[in-house]
Amino acid sequence: MGTFVVSDKSLAGDPKTKQVKLLTTLAVMGNRGSGSELVKNEEGLVGITLDPKFAQNGRVYVYWMPHESIDRDRRIGQRTVSRFTYDAVRQTIDQGTRRDLLHWDTQIHSCCHAGGGMTFDESGSLYIGSGDSNSSGGSNGYSGNNWTQDYKGVSFQDARRTSGNTNDLNGKILRIHPEPDGTYTIPQGNLFTGREEGGGKTRPEIYVMGVRNIARIAWDPVNDWLTAAWVGPDAGAPSPDLGPAKYETATIITSAGNQGWPYCMGNRQPYRDRSNTDATVLTGWYDCDNLRNTSPRNTGLVDIPPARDNMIWYSPQGGGPVFPKRTDGSNLPTYQLGDETFTQRYLKGGGQAIMDGPTYQRENVDVDSGVAWPEYWDDKWFIGDQSNANNRIAVTVDKSRVPSSGPPAFAEDLRSIIRSGNGATQLQSWMDAKFGPDGALYLLDYAGGFFSLHANQKLVRVAYTGGPATPNPNDAAARAVAQSSPKTIAFSSAKAGGVAWEWNFGDGSAPSREANPTHTYADYGTYQATVKVTYADGEVATGKVQVVVGCAAPDTRRTVRLLDTDTGVANHVAGGNCTVNDLIDDERSWSNHGQFVSHVAQVVNELRADGVLDRGEAQTLQKAAAQSEMGKAAGYRAIFDGTAGPLADWRQAPGGSFALRPDGTIRSSGGLGMLWYAKQEFADFSLRMQFRDVSADGTYANSGAFIRFPDPRTPLADRPAGSCGTVGSARSSQAWVAIYCGHEIQIYDGPTGEPQKTGSVYNFDPNSLDQAGATPKGQWNDYEIRAVGQRYTIIRNGVVINEFDNTPGKSSSRASDPPTDLRQFLSGFVGLQNHGTNDLIEFRNVRVRSL
Known part of the structure; x- marks a missing residue:
């Protein structure tokens, strides 16, 4: 089930005891029931949202499968959208207020894909994400188009019967407008009117078709668009014979259309069709521009809307895979593993189950709450993954490309903020996310396992508690150029930002106005360098960088070595925490042998003058250098x-x-x-x-x-x-x-x-x-x-x-x-x-x- 955010904290629980409040209990067709119950996974109470005028009317909308709707003989249940009314005085939900707006048949013989996302737009239209209700079997994890399997005449492995069917409400995003009397009307601009081909072939409630398990959707009131994401099939790798691997998909929706499943995925990459007389026989490839639903299980239109592009997709191998075209003139992708180019590298491969998240709109939250996320994150779209903690991102979209589902401008990694783990302040398994009126991010943690309760299931709040300005001039950095040149320091302003810089190295030398200068100090020791940074808005700020001139990682072996040769000379400390081994620098790939011998002679003479080496040790090292392989054999890299x-x-x-x-x-x-x-x-x-x-x-x-x-x-x-x-x-x-x-x-x-x-x-x-x-x-x-x-x-x-x-x-x-x-x-x-x-x-x- 999803989450919803309320401004009245007493609805969520008792502010004094901090205990969650139970408002009512619904008898649902449940998850792995007992006794005579069927064992259909994922159905139950799977969606919930509040009326836009909840504060005035107390209306709560749920997407569920009532237990009373089950036909055990046919193994059919009814997915239902109902309205309940919250009694603010009694602080409960009276089930006598139930009004069923919409219901439709769904097979419950076989697992899975209930969907569950629900949200309202600014005009009061209600969106419901309905999963395709299909099993993942029968097609090797590629296109869900195996029409052969059924229970009492109802197919459960052919998504063309559901997602690809213009006359079925499964595998869709539905859009209706609830009315005060408990009915609904159809908003203008849905995909069908219900009258196509004389009627009986389409459902007017369909806003978007061609989605699979669409567990989460969200309305962005500032941009006036819908964000959505759905989980892909099970194929672990692309197949030249069958099509792309499983793709997790996320996109922004601004109009009615067909997102492609089970015909095309990602940026309209087609799957392979199969024969309607022998499903083991593969036939042609789907044409994403001219889709035809020829399944024997189809009850809707044969000619269906073309598949649209999707903004974001990723596979078990990585983000945004695209393939070169075949050389046989078919214009099909090769679908050869290793041929792909990953166009969205901020998304990682592995196990995956994408979850759409909210878009942070700072104008709609209390920015003075003390926990609101800062302005930097304004207008960024958040996406997570229930099965892969590596995919937690904030997306910045290119708004000019949204109508055509063009790729995002870029995305940022949220893993350092929404940390993974099973601790009380960590998120183990992202299931839902919402920004509250206080501007904090609230996340629902599914924790471990599937279709089960878990001790770590919880609601997590991620609040912003403040910190230094970003970028910050104190984030400038300094490090030795090389271990063998410990007095030469490279400075970097990369993390400090800015458009102009002035470095003072803290040793009385002339300043530098380079962004990333290099400076050689005369002596070992600790210095206080400063950098004056000028930012694009004219602000000037000064940061400090502590510079330790010496060897941070000294080579502490007991004797001086020239690669594999032990010279027998003691590896003395030479100053600045460096040792003779560090300064000899035998690991570098020297361009020629003479260069290395000259280098050793210079180092030995300096160490002899400083009293680090005696005469015999100096002679031993120079002789060993002359006899060494440095400059003749490869060094370390x-x-x-x-x-x-x-x-x-x-x-x-x-x-x-x-x-x-x-x-x-x-x-x-x-x-x-x-x-x-x-x-x-x-x-x-x-x-x-x-x-x-x-x-x-x-x-x-x-x-x-x-x-x-x-x-x-x-x-x-x-x-x-x-x-x-x-x-x-x-x-x-x-x-x-x-x-x-x-x-x-x-x-x-x-x-x-x-x-x-x-x-x-x-x-x-x-x-x-x-x-x-x-x-x-x-x-x-x-x-x-x-x-x-x-x-x-x-x-x-x-x-x-x-x-x-x-x-x-x-x-x-x-x-x-x-x-x-x-x-x-x-x-x-x-x-x-x-x-x-x-x-x-x-x-x-x-x-x-x-x-």
Whole structure:
């Protein structure tokens, strides 16, 4: 069921006790009933809204299936739109006030799709979102056009009987105008008059046809339009023979029309038709411009309105997929997985069940309530997803493109505001959303499971409590250009905004008027830099940036190394928290050997003059540099350097996440998942990073690095039969592809709990705590993993803590895991594990070198 917002708080509950108030109980055809009850899912009380003049007339409208309407023999029930009247004096709803405005037959033999959205427009017309009432079976999750299945003559797998039928109220957005006497009239501009072809072929209540499970709709009174969203079918991937994958769809509706289901989806991408004599035989493709309903189950017009574009759509692979045309002259999309271009990348793939949300109109709320969302969010359309917490967005539309359902101008991620989780202040499963008169956002949390009650089902309020101005000059930033050049600092005004800048570096040097200058300090230390920002409206504001000149992430190995060569020279601290290893900079890809030798000579001479190195150490380092491979062999390449840019090449495999922090680290959160580098596979390599455990006192973080796993995005159907990616949880979880196909190199320093400690090749070659080289919690550690052929070497802070040969014939200590026989990859991807909510760990300076 949905939600509605009232200004009279006593209607929702007792203000003193804060307890929810029960107004009445309706006997409905319910959800998984008991005894002689049928087990039709999703029906019941599924929609509710208030009359626009509720304060004066107390009228409440519901969309439901009364228990009394059930015909058990035929398995037919009646979806019903009823009006009840609230008694403000008795604070109850008298069922004697019930007036049934509209009802229509719906099959209840088979699941699903009741819909349920209800809303009023400014003229008093009532919109009802009615689901297509069809089962998802019979067509492999593509077009719902299997006409063969029925119960006592009523089809339950052919959406052409419902959504595509001009004479059926299922799979539609209905529009009626309730009248005071409990009847309704038909507003002008609906899709049909009811008189087409002499009558009996159309229903005048239909405003929009061709929708599937339209659970939520909302009226935007400022823009005078309807927003709507509906859940797609079940196909997990596109098919060249059948059509597009399941698309979740959202659009803005300004006029009557046909949104396409079950003929066309997204931006009018057609499905495949099937024979009316043998449904196993596929025939032609639907023509979205010239649609014909030739189903044997159709009771309406054969020639139906053309399919319209939809503004937003996304598939299990990602947002807004479009395909190139086939080269056979058919002008059809290829529907080949991997051919698509994702045009709406702010929407993520995976499991999904879209929910339309409200458009924030600040002029209609109390902006002085203390909880109203700020002006920035004004006129943005909010969309969520019941099954995928990654899809929570605020859409800014291009109003010139709305009549043609053109794509939005852009959309913004709401996940940092509407946080996912099962906590009291988190939203586990977005089911409905409304802005209240106070300007706060109210969200209905369905919580876990399907068709069931759950202890975490709740109403969540997201209120704005204020904060510094955005953009803010204090959001300017500074960081070292490179670890080997710690005195050279790059400044950035990107988050501060503005049109003009003046930087003062805090060391007496001349100011800079560049937006993002670079400055070299003479000495290590802490400096207070300032930036004066001029904004477009003429405002001038000054921000402060604390600059720490030195090495934030020092290389703390005990001796100086030139890649794999241990020079034996002690790795002294050289100033600014830097070590000799940092300044030698052996990891860079030098353009030639002589350049590196000259660099080492310069560093050694400076350190000798500063008293950091003695004469013998300086000579040893210069000799080692001359004999080294630097400039001849490839160096390390940063794949995460502490900035947002390189993170664009990484992908988060559900669940959980990693967040970039101001200090250039990434921190884990949430449940089991993996952040993996998707840009490149690596054959023989050295992977280096730094990590530290930042979990709560008394606990230790469990994490690790994954290596040598195949692309986890590969569809199950395209994975080799019997391979590691077809086993257990790897069939449906990207993170488990890495667990079952690659190897996890463990990180865990806890004295108790998980017995496999840091350096373990998880479930194949465990390390004890004594072998792990554990350091005090909160300390940064250097971690290196080398894979050469099938030999893995794990190095912590310069010390080898484990070696493992990934030869065939080795079994996992966990019985369900694939053996090493199925893990014989000579190349693969790398990733970082987020293990659980309490397993907080940070990584930085992730780099890789081909060996």
